[in-house]
Amino acid sequence: MPKILSVKQLYAADTATVKKNDISFIDLMEHVGTLCFQWIHDRLQGDPITIQIFCGTGNNGGDGLVIARHLKQYGYNVKTHIINCGNDRSEVFLKNYDRLKEIGVWAEMITCESELPAVSENDMVVDAIFGLGLSRKPENLIKKVIEHINGSNAFVLSIDFPSGLYAEKSVTDTVSVVKAYHTLTFQTPKLAFLLPENRYYTKTWEVLDIGLDAEYIYNAKTDNYLLYKQDIKPMYRFREKFSHKGEFGHAVIIGGSYGKMGAVTLSTKAAISIGSGLVTAHIPQCGYQIIQTSVPEIMVEVDAENEMQKFDININATVIGIGVGMGTHIETVKGFTEFLNKNKVPLVLDADALNIISKNKELLKLVPENSVLTPHPKEFERLVGKWKNDYDKLKKLRSLSKKHKIIIVLKGAYSAIAHEGALFFNSTGNPALSTAGSGDVLTGIITGLIAQNYHPFEAAKMGVYLHGKTSELAMKTKVYETFIASDIIDYLSSAIMDLLMKEPKVVPQKEAESKNDKKAKPDEGTEMYI
Ligand SMILES: NC(=O)C1=CN([C@@H]2O[C@H](COP(=O)(O)OP(=O)(O)OC[C@H]3O[C@@H](n4cnc5c(N)ncnc54)[C@H](O)[C@@H]3O)[C@@H](O)[C@H]2O)[C@@H](O)CC1
Ligand SMILES: Nc1ncnc2c1ncn2[C@@H]1O[C@H](COP(=O)(O)OP(=O)(O)O)[C@@H](O)[C@H]1O
Ligand SMILES: [K+]
Missing domain, CATH: 3.40.1190.20 (Ribokinase)
Incomplete structure (x- = not known):
């Protein structure tokens, strides 16, 4: 049964994963960012629309930089922005900043003095400002950027969380939260997405399996679960012949x-x-x-x-x-x-x-x-x-x-x-x-x-x-x-039949699309399939 883990448990799952696989955190981030890139690429299939990636300076921003690098290497029209909001820069963020520079891309710094980048409603926005680590309500420049994104009417894809949405407590400033069309959240469903008070922050969402340590997740104790068919x-209970x-x-x-x-x-x-x-x-x-x-x-x-x-x-x-x-x-x-x-x-x-x-x-x-x-x-x-x-x-x-x-x-x-x-x-x-x-x-x-x-x-x-x-x-x-x-x-009969039916084999989207020779638009495939 899919568990809804706490923030503390999710960070511990990261640590357990890194340790068990004898990898570094930067490798994990590369893996996660690549999965997000793949998700976008599967849908855009080289579409020349402008993709505007807004990054914070923590690990969520680090994910954004990995996504930016891969998209760039695949020839996408990418504009990467970093919100220069203080001195806290995570180590892996900085490392990914350098990796982006190594392929000749300089992310644009947004400062209090700079004008905010124009975002058209035909652009796709990747929101990688804050994820699990949001500790206080967004203010000043960040608030301004969030409101700017929300005002653009562009398709917004949030990475892990719509930035400004807390994982475990209520939002106090409702205008300082990104209003995403879709959120790719990592590994487990999040309680915040199930609450009516957060209904405007993401229209749909899905869980991206980022391969965190299964043993840790299996043993983790929680009081929150999401129920699925399985x-x-x-x-x-089937009825017997002589019943x-x-x-x-x-x-x-x-x-x-x-x-x-x-x-x-x-x-x-x-x-x-x-x-x-x-x-x-x-x-x-x-x-x-x-x-x-x-x-x-x-x-x-x-x-x-x-x-x-x-x-x-x-x-x-x-x-x-x-x-x-x-x-x-x-x-x-x-x-x-x-x-x-x-x-x-x-x-x-x-x-x-x-x-x-x-x-x-x-x-x-x-x-x-x-x-x-x-x-x-x-x-x-x-x-x-x-x-x-x-x-x-x-x-x-x-x-x-x-x-x-x-x-x-x-x-x-x-x-x-x-x-x-x-x-x-x-x-x-x-x-x-x-x-x-x-x-x-x-x-x-x-x-x-x-x-x-x-x-x-x-x-x-x-x-x-x-x-x-x-x-x-x-x-x-x-x-x-x-x-x-x-x-x-x-429809009760159909619901029971559906319950008993085997899941159809899922054809990877990429394969299916190449077979149909069909180009996906950014908002396709965004139903909640969790
Ligand atoms: N297992 C996972 O879930 C993984 C998560 N990763 C990413 O890591 C993220 C968590 O990273 P972090 O812990 O660095 O957290 P975030 O990147 O969400 O943000 C934390 C940083 O933002 C600052 N901050 C928080 N609230 C602020 C506010 N209102 N105004 C200004 N600054 C603020 C903090 O002081 C800190 O520097 C996840 O959401 C996800 O995107 C991946 O990269 C790796 C695997
Ligand atoms: N937007 C929605 N999405 C999913 N289920 C919904 C939605 N709105 C209502 N429901 C479900 O419909 C039912 C409504 O129950 P209730 O309010 O008691 O209706 P009534 O009093 O008219 O019989 C509940 O089971 C509720 O979960
Ligand atoms: K985010």
Whole structure:
């Protein structure tokens, strides 16, 4: 499972790599810079556009100089700029400065006195000002250069990090950060790229495998992971020939109120579609006909007239998903409280179940261990209060899940699944999911997986992954806007098939392009493929 390492660990991985391979740091930088050059060359294929490389004077700047040298040697139209910002120059930066001079190239120094180089929107900018080592917010000349790059409208490729973005804390001056089109980040995904507060600093990103010491990375301890297909696939359980519906559990969905029966329709349909053996909707009387006609595969139990009150479930449920469209009527709150006091079954709590708990925090103590909570950010804020920034939000997420021994799925573009103090970020999904009811479907999927005896933590990871995957697969025939929550259910089969399919053999881009005799533009191939 791809680990998200800390800055300290990444520096230690460098050291371990250099030591183990008996190379010097300059060799490692040469290797890294060459990989970046190759990435650019694979896409530009000799295109004569102007490439403007902006370098700091640390190791990120050193990478920029290596890239500049290789591009120059391949005949590219390169302009290299060094931001003369103080006396700190890393040894390897200086060495690469000399190497550039050795091939007859003098980088241009940008000083406070000099005019900033003109950057056209047709240029490509390589941002190698700061990487992991950013220690304070960019000011004066550097700030000016960053704003100049951002104002150019050129395609910006950031090396390792968009300069000005911290690896482990929030940005304080939002205008002093490079706004990249794409970032080539080294070796591991970075937490900063997964946070909504950093959404404007890089449109897409990918991890460049720079070959850091695998043993160090394997042994490194972390609390942050990014989930990919290879993490989910082994969880999947094939059905045996003699299996029958009694082996796949009985999921109960409790929720709905007058005007909000659609939520239960979506949840129950998702639960039966993901494979729960039986599904029962426990709903107010007013929704009886709606549910029976819209999801004939499921059973229905009715509660009070227009909203949930009694919660008197007469089924031996394997798991209960509760809260979608339920409302927070005073009688519902009363009934829900009594239900929690009596209940022993694992729960998936969403929407109004969470809203009721937010107003009666002591109810959290009644939630069984290993239950799954699926708040969107607003619901999570109601539960834990306001956070200072996204790092603080993640801290609250870890601690709430740890304190109550529950699994929390904090939904978003990279939904974070908290379990035993660790966070597992989902890598699938796109803005097509920003549509009414998509959370209700997720609740049904997770509930349906737990019914089939997936551990709630596995069900949360697999459910979130498949839910996101449907939106990706649907984009072959739909656009973000036309995708609706029901489509998630329709695409569940495709998402499972995709999970089980072997990865197609990847043809190296260079080979593929030469076969097609096709020239790539700088912004091609920049989808996040991580
Ligand atoms: N394993 C890896 O990740 C590798 C990383 N390399 C590169 O090395 C980079 C890290 O290098 P460094 O540690 O030298 O860090 P940086 O190059 O990111 O910057 C550090 C330098 O900038 C100064 N600085 C920090 N914030 C500043 C500010 N706001 N204003 C002015 N000066 C500021 C520091 O005092 C220091 O001199 C990575 O991001 C990557 O580009 C590669 O070259 C080798 C392998
Ligand atoms: N931009 C996005 N990228 C990926 N997933 C998204 C995006 N926007 C929303 N989602 C997903 O869609 C779902 C929305 O859930 P929620 O806000 O509860 O919807 P609703 O209340 O309408 O059912 C979550 O699973 C969330 O992770
Ligand atoms: K950078």
